[in-house]
Amino acid sequence: MQKLSVMENKAGKILIADDEPDILEIISFNLQSEGYEVFTAKNGEQAIEQAKKHMPDLIILDVMMPRKNGFEVCNILRLQPAFKDTIIIFLTALNDESTEIKGLETGGDDYITKPISPKVLISRINALFRRITKETGSILQIGDLQIDREKYNVVYKNEEIFLARKEFELLALLTSKPQKVFLRNEILHQVWGTDVIVGDRTIDVHIRKIRQKLGADCITTVKGVGYKFQM
Amino acid sequence: MQKLSVMENKAGKILIADDEPDILEIISFNLQSEGYEVFTAKNGEQAIEQAKKHMPDLIILDVMMPRKNGFEVCNILRLQPAFKDTIIIFLTALNDESTEIKGLETGGDDYITKPISPKVLISRINALFRRITKETGSILQIGDLQIDREKYNVVYKNEEIFLARKEFELLALLTSKPQKVFLRNEILHQVWGTDVIVGDRTIDVHIRKIRQKLGADCITTVKGVGYKFQM
DNA sequence: ATAGTTGTAAAGAAATTGTTAACTATAAAT
DNA sequence: ATTTATAGTTAACAATTTCTTTACAACTAT
Numbered sequence: 001m002q003k004l005s006v007m008e009n010k011a012g013k014i015l016i017a018d019d020e021p022d023i024l025e026i027i028s029f030n031l032q033s034e035g036y037e038v039f040t041a042k043n044g045e046q047a048i049e050q051a052k053k054h055m056p057d058l059i060i061l062d063v064m065m066p067r068k069n070g071f072e073v074c075n076i077l078r079l080q081p082a083f084k085d086t087i088i089i090f091l092t093a094l095n096d097e098s099t100e101i102k103g104l105e106t107g108g109d110d111y112i113t114k115p116i117s118p119k120v121l122i123s124r125i126n127a128l129f130r131r132i133t134k135e136t137g138s139i140l141q142i143g144d145l146q147i148d149r150e151k152y153n154v155v156y157k158n159e160e161i162f163l164a165r166k167e168f169e170l171l172a173l174l175t176s177k178p179q180k181v182f183l184r185n186e187i188l189h190q191v192w193g194t195d196v197i198v199g200d201r202t203i204d205v206h207i208r209k210i211r212q213k214l215g216a217d218c219i220t221t222v223k224g225v226g227y228k229f230q231m
Numbered sequence: 232m233q234k235l236s237v238m239e240n241k242a243g244k245i246l247i248a249d250d251e252p253d254i255l256e257i258i259s260f261n262l263q264s265e266g267y268e269v270f271t272a273k274n275g276e277q278a279i280e281q282a283k284k285h286m287p288d289l290i291i292l293d294v295m296m297p298r299k300n301g302f303e304v305c306n307i308l309r310l311q312p313a314f315k316d317t318i319i320i321f322l323t324a325l326n327d328e329s330t331e332i333k334g335l336e337t338g339g340d341d342y343i344t345k346p347i348s349p350k351v352l353i354s355r356i357n358a359l360f361r362r363i364t365k366e367t368g369s370i371l372q373i374g375d376l377q378i379d380r381e382k383y384n385v386v387y388k389n390e391e392i393f394l395a396r397k398e399f400e401l402l403a404l405l406t407s408k409p410q411k412v413f414l415r416n417e418i419l420h421q422v423w424g425t426d427v428i429v430g431d432r433t434i435d436v437h438i439r440k441i442r443q444k445l446g447a448d449c450i451t452t453v454k455g456v457g458y459k460f461q462m
Numbered sequence: 463a464t465a466g467t468t469g470t471a472a473a474g475a476a477a478t479t480g481t482t483a484a485c486t487a488t489a490a491a492t
Numbered sequence: 493a494t495t496t497a498t499a500g501t502t503a504a505c506a507a508t509t510t511c512t513t514t515a516c517a518a519c520t521a522t
Binding site: 200 | 511519520
């Protein structure tokens with residue numbers, strides 16, 4: 001048996017509701033190729049049903065649909081706390097200013113008029129997803145070590161370790177490219193800044209403190225050159 | 232001296248960059264009537280400058296501008312962590328599919344083609360703002376602490392605690408992202424505003440008052456960096 | 463062995479934050 | 493307009509933590 005999809009639903013779940021089967025199929029296909037997991041509905045009531053069943057991250061609603069139009073569906077969903085943060089995009093042939101405004105004010109995140117290029121639609125969806133997914137950007141994980149720039153903390157083997165600022169910056173620098181040897185000069189520039197002049201032993205002392213606090217010897221000295229991080 | 236504005240910057244700060252003075256003026260006017268605090272720039276470099284100065288929540292960038300076009304400005308800003316979450320909208324006369332896709336992939340949150348109705352633009356901006364302001368909207372519950380932005384009150388262990396305005400805003404900011412370390416600069420910008428200059432000890436004093444009133448030590452000092460909230 | 467480099471411990475400098483009280487600004491009330 | 497209360501800011505100093513230096517030991521390669 002052949003593998004159907006290389007990519008598992010990494011990107012997110014999307015529900016599309018439209019009464020035109022063609023549109024449903026074209027959009028589905030394109031979103032699936034992008035790695036999204038796609039569900040479909042061909043009228044308003046089905047849309048609500050599917051939404052509750054699959055809890056999609058994003059819902060594309062045709063405005064003109066049988067059995068509850070897109071606006072109605074949006075209103076109903078938005079009333080429930082579970083769909084408070086769900087992204088909703090209206091997709092419609094109605095190229096009318098006041099309708100667009102109504103759609104956006106009803107709680108829609110975007111309003112796109114048909115005919116729409118699948119590529120543009122996908123770009124817009126990616127843009128919206130980017131915004132809700134952008135959480136884990138600042139956490140760096142290397143083996144048992146976890147460095148969080150935002151929380152400014154370091155966890156090693158499930159224990160939090162307190163590093164002072166310079167120590168943290170230094171470790172963050174070294175771990176930003178494991179294995180790479182950072183020259184003493186590079187370290188000075190990155191951690192201390194270009195205009196600060198500190199003595200020769202300062203870096204060593206900080207390295208020592210980090211080694212001490214981490215316990216393990218993750219920082220290797222490359223004599224005459226610099227230091228590198230490796231697990 | 233007369234009071235200049237009835238409404239203080241409740242809604243949010245917006246920077247508009249466009250080389251056509253007419254557009255700048257029309258959009259500014261409309262956004263200001265909506266309660267937004269508006270800054271303007273007439274070329275790319277000025278846009279970057281103003282962005283750094285005022286730290287807007289949203290930036291509208293004309294694509295075709297002298298001295299760095301909109302895409303370039305976006306790229307430069309997105310490189311800096313401070314502008315990672317800033318909403319960026321491209322506004323342009325280029326009604327071209329591939330350009331739109333490029334804009335969205337560059338890190339833009341929306342791409343709007345001129346001519347644009349001010350009403351629609353505002354609807355779109357409101358929609359984007361709604362999303363980032365959402366968690367700010369209602370009641371925030373963290374452990375025994377309950378913060379109501381609307382009523383402006385704080386309940387801790389079932390007892391209401393009265394916080395003065397600055398204290399409240401500061402606590403609200405810190406709790407908006409528990410665990411995250413807020414730099415002193417960030418705090419100054421968010422709570423005091425970009426143009427206010429206050430002494431070094433002012434933040435400390437307010438932190439102290441909050442700690443005092445809450446009893447528990449929920450606010451942790453990260454020396455040399457800032458403060459973070461954690462239960 | 464010698465020169466060059468790095469590791470270590472302790473001390474003291476420097477920077478940052480905590481605390482208090484006094485002062486100023488602002489808004490509400492008389 | 494003046495008073496009053498409250499909020500916000502500043503200044504001075506204490507407390508604390510972080511950073512740097514110093515002096516010397518240990519190590520490595522020529």
